[in-house]
Amino acid sequence: MAKLSKTAAIVGAAESDEIGEVPGKSALQHHAEAAHNALADAGLKKSDVDGLFTTGFSTLSIGEYLGIQPRFTDCTWVGGSSFVVHVAHALAAINAGYCEVALITHGETGRSARVRGRGSGFTNPNQPQEQYETPYGIMGPPAAYAMACSRYMHQYGEERTRQGLAEIAVSTRKWAQLNPKAMMRDPMTFEDYHDSRWIAWPFHVLDCCLVTDAGGAVVVTSAERARNLKKKPVWVLGVAESHDHNMFSQMPDLTSTVSRVTGKAALQMAGVTHDDLDLAMIYDSFTYTTLVSLEGLGFCEPGEGPDFVKAQRTAPGGDFPLNTSGGGLSYTHTGMYGMFLLVEATRQLRGETGERQVPDCKIALVNGTGGQLSSTGTAILAVD
């Protein structure tokens, strides 16, 4: 694996034209706009693309809509972590010679779909959760993640866990205030957090990500080609993927995601340590997701997350820049948010993020989480 380190790079990254509340656009439009913008960012044409990656939709749909006939196709679906996993797969495919320019697209209209309707709702009765979870109202992410958090609180203390969650919510909002594209930019105090309404105890609404309309895309290509494009290559130093369950009730340990495996593997492949990292972009579908991932990724020991995020050290000006876009909590969260971790990390590494720029940002860790805390994909990205 180490020999694949730095053999490919992200050379284009973008969102769709408008993100947030965009009632006038379909999910496919978001895919297309983001693809268009990311290719323009890379200085590449649609005809250069020979590898197509997406999820939610099949690559069949995206290939058709965009008019792309790839020679490598991958619609791996592992929830919100999919796009980070796609980067890993693109790296492998490029090295194996299956493609040279990989386009990874995303688009969802989670917010506007609430108004237009989501169809019938229930899914395939062959899925075990349709027999054993949905009849109990264990549906959608909040119930599952909230239950996991209740277990964490039981093991490690409710009050200190609560304070850790609050620290993450408040610091993430501070970053969002520096991002013009963020949906939630009003100041948030600790009091606001604690006073906000319950969604699913132990989660307040301010523990939960937004539901937005947005698209994103990244372009990955070989080292050789990356060096000759218009922007600084964002090297893929290390990648890793795993999952250990699908439906929530099958999760082996509610206080530990497979980031415990993928973090270590990605860092090892990259040949870097935690101390080398300048930025962490860690999936925040809920404050708890970030808390438990910091532990899994090895930034601190299990149960130490609340101490690790203490005193706003993850906020602007703190010594651990975390989710500088404002995250899924305050910037945007379509449903499968992982794409936007990649977009922000790429921009930070290139020095394109204005007011919220992390000084001298050279190496970033990206960790996507998917399903019901089911899957993770970790990537270590860097610039020369």
Added chain:
Amino acid sequence: MVEQTYDKPIPVPQPESDYYWNKAREGELWLRRCDDCETAYFYPRDICPHCFSRNTSWVQSSGKGTLHAFAIIHRAPHPAFKAEAPYVTALVELEDGARIPTNIVQVEPEPTQIRVGMAVEAVFEQITDEITLPKFRPAKSGL
């Protein structure tokens, strides 16, 4: 006369789970258990998810266990659950070894009334002629 309708999702039994739902209808909770690694597991499937043995069989659960994790759902995830919110979703660790997703009923949906680790026991809620859902309540008899 207007019939009362049950509009929440109803399980559709599958070949591996017919027995489970038939027994639930009779007010019993049955688990699949591996005869080789001697581990009970949930959900029911023929091949043991631990040791991959095909030597598995049904065993009746005592229906007693402890609360492993819970949430109090205030914002219903689907219109069909609106009337019920706030309601309690949970994972119960059965004394027989398996962990099962469920609801905690016959309790105030307040964090002060429910704690991880508390003893719970199965109760059975008939929702249609065919389907009865195993749910749990705080144990009356203790473990």
